[in-house]
Amino acid sequence: MTQYSFPWNDVNGDRLYDADDFMRFFAAFLKTGVVMSYKGGLRVRSAQNGMNIQVGSGSAVIGGSSYLNDADIGIQVNVASSIQDRVDSVVLRMDKNARTTQLFYKPGDTTVARNDTTYELQLATISVKTNATQITDADITDMRSDTTVCGWSTPFDNISVDGIVDQYKIIFEQKDLEFQTWFQNLKNQLDDNQASNLQNQIDNLGSEKANDDEVVHNTGDEDIAGKKNFTDDMKTQNLEVTGKLELPSLKANVTTKEGLILNLYKKGELVICRFGGDIANATSGKVLTGPWVDIPFRPTETQQLMGHFAGRDTSFHIDLKPDGSMIWWGATIGTSPLTSRGNANYFLN
Structure with a gap:
């Protein structure tokens, strides 16, 4: 040894x-x-x-x-x-x-x-x-997985589980024997009437239902009380609201390096934009330098937002792109800033 x-x-x-x-x-x-x-x-x-x-x-x-x-x-x-x-x-x-x-x-x-x-x-x-x-x-x-000619290198060798399998097999057989004994004893305790009554209850399980006034029906007019949350899409032909209709809202402010300020207010799918700020160094067709509009306020299609200059009779507009970028389509402004004003609305979809 x-x-x-x-x-x-x-x-x-x-x-x-x-x-x-x-x-x-x-x-x-x-x-x-x-x-x-x-x-x-x-x-x-x-x-x-x-x-x-x-x-x-x-x-x-x-x-x-x-x-x-x-x-x-x-x-x-x-x-x-x-x-x-x-x-x-x-x-x-x-x-x-x-x-x-x-x-x-x-x-x-x-x-x-x-x-x-x-x-x-x-x-x-x-x-x-x-x-x-x-x-x-x-x-x-x-052929790498074929252990006769190659195989995989691991820190583990093949472990025999024959003894464990035999042990669990004995346990399952013993539990099955105990169940069969219990079930046979249960059958012996049931007389004909009890067995018949039990079978009738089993047969009626599929036909039983809740009280008619406690369920929502597919057709007919009825009132539904209490708060209900619908977590998926809902489609309706006509909608009548007698109380308050609440839509989720969100606010954000965007200030470009050229000085244009967008105060954004989102209500459902509608976004209200209020212009502000003093604009300088902007040329027509220029993509305004960041930051860009955040994702919750980005439209699915390009939107033209109109505004005007304070104390002047001239206007401007910007193209708001789906990626949040903005293109200036107004007069060329040099180093002397002009003050922007105005409101614009657009739908996200």
Whole structure:
């Protein structure tokens, strides 16, 4: 029997470690296979370019030895036969003699080599049809999840749950036996009249309904009291309101860098805009610099909002876009500001 522990500080050369020690350490808790969560997972795909494929970036663990690839690697498939189909494969091969782990393309070979010095993980097989001139994704079979030739590297090994399954099976069988015993005892306690009465109650369950004056009917005039909340769309032919109609409201102020102020008041789908502010450095057709109008006040279609200048008989208008931007369509104003006034209304939809 051999007991082994790792690592320890070296004292006069009695603790010298090599790659086998580290591989033994990692193999104890990392299964051999492809690391699913790292980059592209070494997935093999068509390069969409003739007889070419590519292996995605990724990582793998073989017997505790780590392999990393941080970019796609292209592989050219051998020329197709003019006589018969063949099946090739792409493997990740660890060669202890060469002290390396690399991708290998195996034409006409789908076996995996596994011995004392060589260990292969088969990533995919490639069907090369007779006279083929291009490899597509449909020609590639992903073999990474097949544990007989590859598999996934995880910190967990396969755990046998046979004992747990047997234990729960016994519990379920015991509970089923207890239920059957209880049900049989219940049937024995019911005489013919009780059983008949119980059956009648069961039969009447589908026909029973609430009192007629406690439900809302599909047709007819009736009063419905109390507060009701409708959380979805409602469509009605005619609407008569005898009390107060309340609509949600919202306020906002927008001041552009040119000095134009928009005082916005939203009531339902209607927005009332009151202009103010002293405007300067505005030219016709210019998109006014931010901030723009917030989302709750943006129309679904461009709206033309009219205003005028205080103490003048000239007017202006702006185009309010669905994205909240505003285009100035008024007189060109230099550095001497003009005071804006006016009210404008628009619907959001």
